[in-house]
Amino acid sequence: MLEVSGLxxxxxxxxxxxxxxxxxxxxxxxxxxxANGAGKSSTLMCIAGALPASAGxxxxxxxxxxxxxxxxxxxxxxxxxxxxxDVFPDLTVDENLRLGAYTxxxxxxxxxxDRARLFEMFPVLSERADQPGGTLSGGEQQMLVIARAMMSxxxxxxxxxxxxxxxxxxxxxxxxxxxxxxxxxxxILLVEQNASKALAVADRAYxxxxxxxxxxxxxxxxxxxxxxxxLYLAG
Amino acid sequence: MTVFLQFLIDVLSLGSAYALxxxxxxxxxxxxxxxxxxxxxxxxxxxxxxxxxxxxxxxxLAMAAVxxxxxxxxxxxxxxxxxxxxxxxxVTAVLITSFAFSTLLQNAALLFISPRPRNVPLPEIFSETIxxxxxxxxxxxxxxxxxxxxxxxxxxxLMRRTVIGIxxxxxxxxxxxxxxxxxxxxxxxxxxxxISGLLxxxxxxxxxxxxxxxxxxxxxxxxxxxxxxxxxxxxxSLQGAVLGGFLLAFMDTTLNFTLPQDLLxxxxxxxxxxxxxxxxWRPEGLIKGPATGRRT
Numbered sequence: 001m002l003e004v005s006g007l008x009x010x011x012x013x014x015x016x017x018x019x020x021x022x023x024x025x026x027x028x029x030x031x032x033x034x035a036n037g038a039g040k041s042s043t044l045m046c047i048a049g050a051l052p053a054s055a056g057x058x059x060x061x062x063x064x065x066x067x068x069x070x071x072x073x074x075x076x077x078x079x080x081x082x083x084x085x086d087v088f089p090d091l092t093v094d095e096n097l098r099l100g101a102y103t104x105x106x107x108x109x110x111x112x113x114d115r116a117r118l119f120e121m122f123p124v125l126s127e128r129a130d131q132p133g134g135t136l137s138g139g140e141q142q143m144l145v146i147a148r149a150m151m152s153x154x155x156x157x158x159x160x161x162x163x164x165x166x167x168x169x170x171x172x173x174x175x176x177x178x179x180x181x182x183x184x185x186x187x188i189l190l191v192e193q194n195a196s197k198a199l200a201v202a203d204r205a206y207x208x209x210x211x212x213x214x215x216x217x218x219x220x221x222x223x224x225x226x227x228x229x230x231l232y233l234a235g
Numbered sequence: 236m237t238v239f240l241q242f243l244i245d246v247l248s249l250g251s252a253y254a255l256x257x258x259x260x261x262x263x264x265x266x267x268x269x270x271x272x273x274x275x276x277x278x279x280x281x282x283x284x285x286x287x288x289x290x291x292x293x294x295x296l297a298m299a300a301v302x303x304x305x306x307x308x309x310x311x312x313x314x315x316x317x318x319x320x321x322x323x324x325x326v327t328a329v330l331i332t333s334f335a336f337s338t339l340l341q342n343a344a345l346l347f348i349s350p351r352p353r354n355v356p357l358p359e360i361f362s363e364t365i366x367x368x369x370x371x372x373x374x375x376x377x378x379x380x381x382x383x384x385x386x387x388x389x390x391x392x393l394m395r396r397t398v399i400g401i402x403x404x405x406x407x408x409x410x411x412x413x414x415x416x417x418x419x420x421x422x423x424x425x426x427x428x429x430i431s432g433l434l435x436x437x438x439x440x441x442x443x444x445x446x447x448x449x450x451x452x453x454x455x456x457x458x459x460x461x462x463x464x465x466x467x468x469x470x471x472s473l474q475g476a477v478l479g480g481f482l483l484a485f486m487d488t489t490l491n492f493t494l495p496q497d498l499l500x501x502x503x504x505x506x507x508x509x510x511x512x513x514x515x516w517r518p519e520g521l522i523k524g525p526a527t528g529r530r531t
């Protein structure tokens with residue numbers, strides 16, 4: 001479904017991602033692991049269209065989408081949950097969700113149905129539907145951005161560090177939710193620092209270090225690799 | 236009581252005009268984080284359109300509609316000419332192109348029309364006065380208040396109840412995230428410029444209603460007022476712009492009522508001193524605007 005080859009991402013003179021290649025099959029949950037600054041988020045944001053690629057190519061379902069505009073990627077069925085979480089703080093929870101359905105705004109009935117379904121899935125969001133997004137707790141905001149991303153009915157979800165800065169019980173909830181999304185057939189690329197949690201839900205994993213892919217394999221293989229800690233600490 | 240009512244009407248009518256000016260500036264600033272210095276020229280464009288269509292014999296309201304429409308077109312043109320080609324390059328470049336576009340429009344008016352004031356047709360009602368509760372006030376003050384109330388109501392409905400309005404509020408907080416939800420950047424920016432042009436067009440007609448003529452530099456004062464009002468109110472908040480407009484009008488009017496005759500010509504010095512005091516107290520303006528929602 002997704003094919004990244006030879007990708008390079010630069011921030012000015014800094015090369016964040018160096019010549020990486022990865023693939024995702026339909027329905028697969030692939031996790032991208034690595035220490036802070038390994039280039040995971042840059043890779044993800046580049047796929048989302050929020051960062052331009054300096055070299056290499058990104059193909060989605062056979063179509064070249066290298067350095068496509070972010071709004072074009074959404075129309076192709078890609079939804080992004082960035083690391084910065086990015087709830088719109090002065091928009092209500094409901095407005096945040098409605099905005100998530102921007103690309104399908106013509107389908108008012110479908111949008112209402114999805115909204116009702118997501119409110120059922122996240123009762124806490126339903127209770128706070130008219131509250132500004134900025135007043136939610138960190139965990140609630142994370143649920144809101146994931147729910148908001150789902151409002152576009154994506155076929156491919158890019159998730160960046162959904163567990164960052166959250167309490168352990170909330171982290172468990174978030175990962176349960178990711179597993180549920182995977183079972184629904186969604187293709188997911190998950191960037192995480194919490195390797196054990198990520199490997200528990202993932203099919204396959206890539207480990208990045210200093211902008212390069214250092215290891216790849218099935219989740220079990222990567223989990224069994226003894227040098228996993230070393231990769232992190234050396235990052 | 237009569238004096239108070241007179242004062243209130245003056246504040247509200249001046250404040251209405253200031254609030255609309257400020258809103259037109261801040262709607263673009265909120266999204267692009269850039270002051271559109273060609274904003275004053277949108278007001279000029281509407282003014283000259285009124286002057287140019289006046290021989291046509293159209294009903295006045297139709298002429299006013301054409302003028303507002305031209306301001307909207309000029310607003311969108313600002314985006315295409317001055318902003319879009321250099322938007323991705325650098326902030327400095329956009330700043331300079333917005334100055335350049337402003338100078339270009341002003342000089343076009345100087346060259347093709349005249350540096351001297353040109354009379355703009357105004358209906359009778361703009362020169363009439365209204366008397367109620369012992370207060371005599373020009374009808375244009377009431378027109379300004381009514382126009383502002385209507386426009387602010389429509390604007391607020393648009394921003395709260397329509398998807399494009401919600402998208403614009405979102406884009407003002409975090410443009411990249413809005414784009415990652417599928418909100419097209421170009422549409423949002425062009426819409427912001429169109430709304431800015433619409434407000435400038437209406438402001439132009441209300442402003443000319445006060446001074447009766449159009450000159451190439453007509454936009455300078457409204458631009459300055461709008462800029463100060465948004466700085467007081469908070470550059471990133473739409474409500475702040477409106478509040479700042481009314482507060483600035485309140486200060487101006489209070490000084491008009493209280494300053495002795497020989498100090499009145501220094502009114503702006505007093506106003507700006509107060510603005511400085513407000514900024515010392517609240518450097519970010521009265522209303523801070525939404526937090527960016529970013530974690531540190």
